[in-house]
Amino acid sequence: MNTYETSYTVESESWDNVFAHWQQTDGFLRWNCLFVLPVWLKTWWDSFGRSDALYLLSIRHEGRAIGIAPLQRRGNTVRLIGDENVCDHLDFIVAPQTSATFYRILLKHLKQDGVNRLELEPVRPDSSVMTQLLPVAENIGCKISNAAADISYELSLPDSWEDYLTMLSAKERHEIRRKLRRLYEAGQISYRLVDNDFSVKNEMEAFLELFRSNRSDKAEFMNDRMVSFFRGLSEALNQAQILKLFFLDLDERPVAATLCFNYQSTMYLYNNGYDKRFGSLSVGLLGKVLSIKESIQSGQKTYDFLKGAEGYKRRLGGQPIQLYRYRIELR
Numbered sequence: 001m002n003t004y005e006t007s008y009t010v011e012s013e014s015w016d017n018v019f020a021h022w023q024q025t026d027g028f029l030r031w032n033c034l035f036v037l038p039v040w041l042k043t044w045w046d047s048f049g050r051s052d053a054l055y056l057l058s059i060r061h062e063g064r065a066i067g068i069a070p071l072q073r074r075g076n077t078v079r080l081i082g083d084e085n086v087c088d089h090l091d092f093i094v095a096p097q098t099s100a101t102f103y104r105i106l107l108k109h110l111k112q113d114g115v116n117r118l119e120l121e122p123v124r125p126d127s128s129v130m131t132q133l134l135p136v137a138e139n140i141g142c143k144i145s146n147a148a149a150d151i152s153y154e155l156s157l158p159d160s161w162e163d164y165l166t167m168l169s170a171k172e173r174h175e176i177r178r179k180l181r182r183l184y185e186a187g188q189i190s191y192r193l194v195d196n197d198f199s200v201k202n203e204m205e206a207f208l209e210l211f212r213s214n215r216s217d218k219a220e221f222m223n224d225r226m227v228s229f230f231r232g233l234s235e236a237l238n239q240a241q242i243l244k245l246f247f248l249d250l251d252e253r254p255v256a257a258t259l260c261f262n263y264q265s266t267m268y269l270y271n272n273g274y275d276k277r278f279g280s281l282s283v284g285l286l287g288k289v290l291s292i293k294e295s296i297q298s299g300q301k302t303y304d305f306l307k308g309a310e311g312y313k314r315r316l317g318g319q320p321i322q323l324y325r326y327r328i329e330l331r
Contacts, residue, residue, distance in 0.1 A: 007061055007062050008059060008060070008061050008101070008105055009059070009060050010057055010058070010059050010060075010105065010106070010109045011057065011058050011059075011060060012056065012057060013056040013057065013058050013068065014056070015038065015042050015045075015056070017058075018038045018041075018056060018068060018070070019038045019042075021058070021065055021068060021093075022037065022038045028064070028095050029065065029066075029067070029068065029093050029094070029095050030093065030094060030095065030096060030128075031093055032091070032128075032264070033089065033090065033091040033093075033127070034242075034261060034263045034266075034268060035082060035087040035088060035089060035090055035091075036070055036080075036081075036082070036090060036091055036092075036093060037240070037242075037263075039236040039237060039239075039240050039242075040082075040087075040233065040236075040237070041070055041081050041082065042236070043229065043232045043233045043236050044081065044082055044083075044086065044087065044229065045081060046232065047225055047226075047228055047229035047232065048083065048225070048229070049072060049081065051074070052072035052073055052074045052079075053072065053073045053074070054072060054073075054081075055069075055071040055072055055073040055078055056068070056069070056070060056071065057069040057071065057106070057109070059101075059102050059105050059106060059109075061098070061101075066094070066095045066098040066101065066102050067092060067093060067094040067095060067098070067099070067102035067103075067106070068092065068093040068094075069092055069106055070092070070093070073115070076114055076115055076116045076117060077115070077116075077117040077118075077119060078110065078115050078117070078118055078119070079118070079119040079120065079121075080092075080119075080120055080121075084121065084122050084149070084150070085221075086226075086229065087122075088122070088152065088268075088306045088307045088323075089122050089123055089124045089127065089152070089307075089323055090120070090121070090122065090123060090127075090129075091123060091124075091127045091128050091129055092128050092129065092133070094128050094132065099128065099132040100132065100135075100136055103132060103133045103136040103137070104136050104140070107136065107137060107140060107142065107328075107330060110330060111330045111331075115330060116329065116330050117327065117328070117329055117330070118327070118328040118330065119325075119326075119327055120133075120325065120326045120327075120328070121149055121324070121325030121326065122149040122150060122307070122323040122324065122325060123323065123324055123325070123326065124152070124321060124323060125321065125322065125324075129326065130324070130326075133328075134326070137328050141331055142328050142329060142330055142331060143328070143329035143331065144326065144327070144328050144329075145326070145327045145329075146324050146325065146326045146327070147324065147325050148322060148323075148324060149322075149323040149324055149325045150307040150308065150309075150323045151307065151308070151309050151320050151321070151322060151323065152304070152305070152306055152307045152308075152320070152321045152322075152323055153304075153305035153306075153308075153313035153314065153318030153319065153320055153321065154302060154303070154304050154305065154318060154319055154321055155292070155302065155303040155304075155305065155316070155317045155318050155319065156301070156302060156319075157292075157295060157296050157300055157301055157302060157303055158296065159296070160296065161293050161296055161297070164292065164293075164296055164317070165177070167317050168315075168316070168317055169315075172315050172316070176289055179281075179282045179285070179286055180286060180289070182281060182282075183250075183281050183282070183283070183286055186250060186281055187250050187251040188249075188250070188251050188252065189248070189249070189250060190248075190249045190252075191246060191247070191248050191249075191290045191294070192246070192247050192249065193244060193245070193246055193294070194245040194246075194247065195238065195243065195244070195245070197235075197238060197239070200234055200235065200238045200243065200245060201231075201235065203245060203247065203257075204230065204231055204234045204245070206247070206254050206257065207245065207247075207257040207259060207273060208222060208227060208230065208273075209273075210254065210256065210257045210273030210274055210275060211257070211271060211272070211273030212273070213273065213275065213276060214273050214274060214276065214284075218273070234259075237261060242261050242262060242263050243260075243261060243262075244259075244260040244261060244262050244267065244291075244294075245257065245258075245259055245260070246258040246260065246287065246290070246291050246294065248274075248283055248286065248287045248290065250278065250281075250283070254275075255274060255275045255278045255281075255283045256272065256273070256274035256275070256278075256283040256284055256286070256287030257272060257273050257274070257287065258271075258272045258287045258288055258290075258291045259271045259272065260291055260295075262295075262298075262300065265299075265300055265301040265302065266300060266301065266302040266303070266304050267291065267292075267294075267295040267300045267302070267303050267304065268304045268306060269288060269291065269303070269304065269305050269306055270306065272284060272287055272288060274287060285312060288312070288316070289316065291303075292316065303318075305318045307323060
């Protein structure tokens, strides 16, 4: 523990302590980013965090945490825990009313602890990194560089399915209705949510099989370590009541699966897979379309397609959001 200014301390944290902070219900700390929830970060660390040292820090004022820095360290460089392969965007966990103090003390501590570079990627324009950290870093004379990263897409959801269809172009609206009609004419259709512990474990295997069967690059991506991550993540997020695993069945046979996460009134489309033998019925696309419909009907406010510039995201109403990577040199 190091003391900075009056009654502020910087402390190394354990995973158990970070989980305890998350489970507090006073709303003081803002856990706005899905990908830095402890259930996500711990699962990622267990699967991939082998090459760097864990560098979990909190800053406290009179014993109360005003922010958490989920970092990993390699030599004189620190970066946010996670990676762009499976974490669409990252951030710090900060109490908004004390953010400037949090970042000022954090940067001072990092420098005194021998850190000379802070790498932050990918981050959204509305992240704490861009709205709060960067002004503090600039004010104290840090050298800041940035580059565009990926593109994410996000959709503000209306109140009804018909309102959503009206938002789309006439061509896209017609295509969705036509494809749905063809699908329902092909046989007995059901769209189901898997959300109990026993079923999630079994049905994740069906999801992984559909995912790997789509394309050779997907099969290559889903190696043994990635499979372990997906299994652990689905179990952890299901226990946290965040996981939404949807299956599109044709004649009681799963032909498409959509892996989503529901957090703070936003449905996140994380990944999907489908049976190529039913590609002529557009089951991959319709699995995602039906997840949008389910999101509207369950009262979600936002549908986040997450990163990637696939054309269907724009056609289905997504609006682009530029993601960035930042490097801060401490002086």
